[in-house]
Amino acid sequence: MPTPENTHPSPPPQIHLKRNARRRIRVPIHTPKRFYGFGIPGLDVNKLVGKLIVVEGADGSGRSTQLARLVEWLEGCGHATIQVGLKLSTLVSEELEKAKEGNVLSHTTMSLFYATDFADQLENIILPALRAGYMVLADRYIYTLMARDMARDMDEAWLRNLYGIALVPDTVFYLNVSAEQLVQRNFAKNQTLDYWESGMDLGLSRDWFDSFVKYQALMAAQFKRLQTSYGFTMVDGNRSPDAINADLRRKIEQLLIGK
Amino acid sequence: MKTFAELKFPGRLIAVEGLDGSGKSTQIYLLKRWLQLQGLKVFFSEWNSSELVKSATSKGKKRELLTPTTFSLIHATDFADRYERQLVPLLRAGYIVLCDRYAFTAFARDTVRGCPPAWVRAIYSFAAMPDLTFFFKADLEVSLQRILDSRPELKFFEAGMDLRLSRDPYESFRVFQGRILEQYLAMSREFNFLEMDANQAIEAQQSVVRELVASRLNLSAFASPSS
Numbered sequence: 001m002p003t004p005e006n007t008h009p010s011p012p013p014q015i016h017l018k019r020n021a022r023r024r025i026r027v028p029i030h031t032p033k034r035f036y037g038f039g040i041p042g043l044d045v046n047k048l049v050g051k052l053i054v055v056e057g058a059d060g061s062g063r064s065t066q067l068a069r070l071v072e073w074l075e076g077c078g079h080a081t082i083q084v085g086l087k088l089s090t091l092v093s094e095e096l097e098k099a100k101e102g103n104v105l106s107h108t109t110m111s112l113f114y115a116t117d118f119a120d121q122l123e124n125i126i127l128p129a130l131r132a133g134y135m136v137l138a139d140r141y142i143y144t145l146m147a148r149d150m151a152r153d154m155d156e157a158w159l160r161n162l163y164g165i166a167l168v169p170d171t172v173f174y175l176n177v178s179a180e181q182l183v184q185r186n187f188a189k190n191q192t193l194d195y196w197e198s199g200m201d202l203g204l205s206r207d208w209f210d211s212f213v214k215y216q217a218l219m220a221a222q223f224k225r226l227q228t229s230y231g232f233t234m235v236d237g238n239r240s241p242d243a244i245n246a247d248l249r250r251k252i253e254q255l256l257i258g259k
Numbered sequence: 260m261k262t263f264a265e266l267k268f269p270g271r272l273i274a275v276e277g278l279d280g281s282g283k284s285t286q287i288y289l290l291k292r293w294l295q296l297q298g299l300k301v302f303f304s305e306w307n308s309s310e311l312v313k314s315a316t317s318k319g320k321k322r323e324l325l326t327p328t329t330f331s332l333i334h335a336t337d338f339a340d341r342y343e344r345q346l347v348p349l350l351r352a353g354y355i356v357l358c359d360r361y362a363f364t365a366f367a368r369d370t371v372r373g374c375p376p377a378w379v380r381a382i383y384s385f386a387a388m389p390d391l392t393f394f395f396k397a398d399l400e401v402s403l404q405r406i407l408d409s410r411p412e413l414k415f416f417e418a419g420m421d422l423r424l425s426r427d428p429y430e431s432f433r434v435f436q437g438r439i440l441e442q443y444l445a446m447s448r449e450f451n452f453l454e455m456d457a458n459q460a461i462e463a464q465q466s467v468v469r470e471l472v473a474s475r476l477n478l479s480a481f482a483s484p485s486s
Contacts, residue, residue: 041327041373091324092333095315105311106343108385112336113312119328161381165328 025078029258033130036142037164040123045167050130051255052167054141055248056223057175058216059197060185061237062244066175067137069245070252074135082129085139089120111149115162118142122166130167142166143174143230147222151215152202170255172230173248174223175237179216183209262388263350270350271476272387274361276443277395278436279417280405281457282464286395287359289465290472294355299481302349306360309340320416327372330416334365335382342386355481361389363450367442371435372422391475393468394447397457399437406432 033045033052053070057063067083074081087093096113099105105113129136142163149159177185186193193208195201199215200208227234235247263272273290275283287303294301307316316333319325325333346356362383369379407429415421418428419435447454453471455464472478 038375038378041375091319091329092315095311099311105340108339108343109312109336112332112339112382116315116329116332116336119326119332120324123326123328124324155385158381158384161378164378 026256028079028135028256031170031258033170034168035164036166036168037161039167040127040165043127048127048130048167050132050134050136051171052126052130052136052138052169053252053255054138054143054169054172055175056140056143056172056232057237058177058182058219059194060182060189061175061177062185062241063139063175065241066173066245066248067139069241070137070248073245073249074137074252079135080133081135081137082125083137083139084121084125086114086144087117089117089124091120092117107149107152107154111145111154111159111162114145115165118145118163119165126167138169141169141172143172143223143226143232146226147219150222150225151199151218171251172232173235173251174227174232175235175244176220177237179213179220181238182216183212186212260384260388262390264390266387268350268387269353269480270356271390271481272346272350272356272358272361273391273393273472274358274363274389275393275395276360276363276452277457278397278399278402278440278443280402281395281397282405282461283393283395283457284359285461286393286455286464286468287357289461290468291357293469294357294472294478294481297478298483298485299478300352300354300483301357301481302345302354303357304341304345304359306358306364307334307337309337312337312340320414323415323421325416325421327369327374327421330372330421331365331369331374331379331382334369338362338365338383339385353481355476358389361392362386363392363443363446366446367439370442371419371438388450391472392450392452393455393471394443394452395455395457395464396443399433399440401458403433403436 028051030049033048035045039045055063055067071081071083087096092113096117099110099113126136126138146156146159146163150156186197193212197215198208198212199218200211202211202215204214204218205211223232226232233251235244237244263270275287277283291301291303307313312333316337319329319333346358349356365383366376366379370376413428413432418432420428420431422431422435424434425431446452455467457464
């Protein structure tokens with residue numbers, strides 16, 4: 001509350017901006033978007049002005065570290081960001097969790113369940129955010145889902161049609177980390193291997209360590225296969241987080257100026 | 260696309276399709292009873308009934324969270340679960356499997372909701388075709404009346420309210436059902452539907468159904484071991 005002595009309006013405080021803080025915030029250049037296949041009925045892609053940036057890679061490949069840094073950097077540059085991941089939809093995430101615990105679903109069912117989850121997030125989070133001009137950072141996208149299914153012998157053409165609903169991202173990074181590194185990082189974090197990330201449902205080996213290494217190699221092979229048609233930017237994930245992040249930023253900077 | 264017979268399954272799958280209120284559920288129930296009473300191996304499966312998927316579907320429907328794409332995918336998930344865990348194993352074991360609705364329901368509904376027909380069909384391409392598909396063709400007004408007489412409270416998606424055809428659920432339901440009927444009629448020849456006159460008496464229809472099943476299937480091959 002103002003006291004009687006200082007009711008006179010005082011001059012506004014002088015704002016001293018640091019040189020780089022005064023720099024104008026760059027509005028990203030709009031580049032046309034499209035869907036991989038049939039897309040979402042009735043959706044106008046021309047209204048999607050934000051950018052969709054995807055980071056792919058196995059558990060332990062450093063995805064979350066890289067994404068956290070990208071968010072900080074982008075927000076520092078004045079861009080609104082939003083993060084999305086797999087299995088987070090309000091519609092089916094609970095049921096998916098239950099299904100995974102019981103391990104009772106067939107591959108086609110599991111595949112469609114994940115696709116439902118993806119579609120729910122695509123329509124309710126990703127597309128609205130892109131319409132509003134956000135930088136959408138996706139912690140994995142359809143490629144992980146497709147690679148998992150392909151490792152389980154699902155038909156690739158069937159998967160391509162199914163995921164034809166997906167928007168083509170502005171850029172996709174794949175953090176490529178050797179299986180040996182992944183084992184070490186997973187142990188350093190959890191001291192245990194995850195059932196699904198070890199592909200135990202595939203019966204590759206009764207030994208978890210063995211199965212993990214085999215499954216990760218199988219997944220890497222699927223990603224390589226997908227890379228040829230979907231064209232990810234392969235990033236050497238065996239390096240330091242700083243070195244990796246510098247790579248990602250360089251690529252994203254290009255993207256923001258429409259290249 | 261091949262039928263289970265063409266794929267050399269020992270079992271046979273019979274599906275019924277038609278609008279809500281066409282009387283198809285009554286007819287397939289009576290068919291099931293007739294087959295059971297002859298001591299045959301019969302299994303009945305209903306659209307949208309997989310336990311695990313059901314909770315997600317009903318949540319989506321209650322909260323009106325579903326879009327045409329997620330509506331389509333969640334029903335495909337339900338179908339895949341029943342198909343792979345129940346229908347295929349039973350057909351391998353030589354059962355007569357009766358389905359109240361099959362993939363054609365999705366082809367019709369999802370297309371009316373705006374999903375690309377080729378996308379929907381490719382999703383269901385993992386499923387073989389029924390050996391017999393009965394299509395219960397009633398006049399639109401007859402089906403509407405049957406539903407509206409017995410159950411005046413129409414649910415959001417059931418009435419096709421998500422399509423914004425009308426603010427009045429009854430009017431919306433009419434238009435929605437009319438469009439689904441058009442889809443069924445357009446598919447009838449392509450998928451060899453056995454068209455039934457669903458305006459007839461229940462008994463008259465059931466005699467036709469039983470005659471057709473007896474002539475197309477060698478029923479004695481499906482005898483239950485216990486009988």
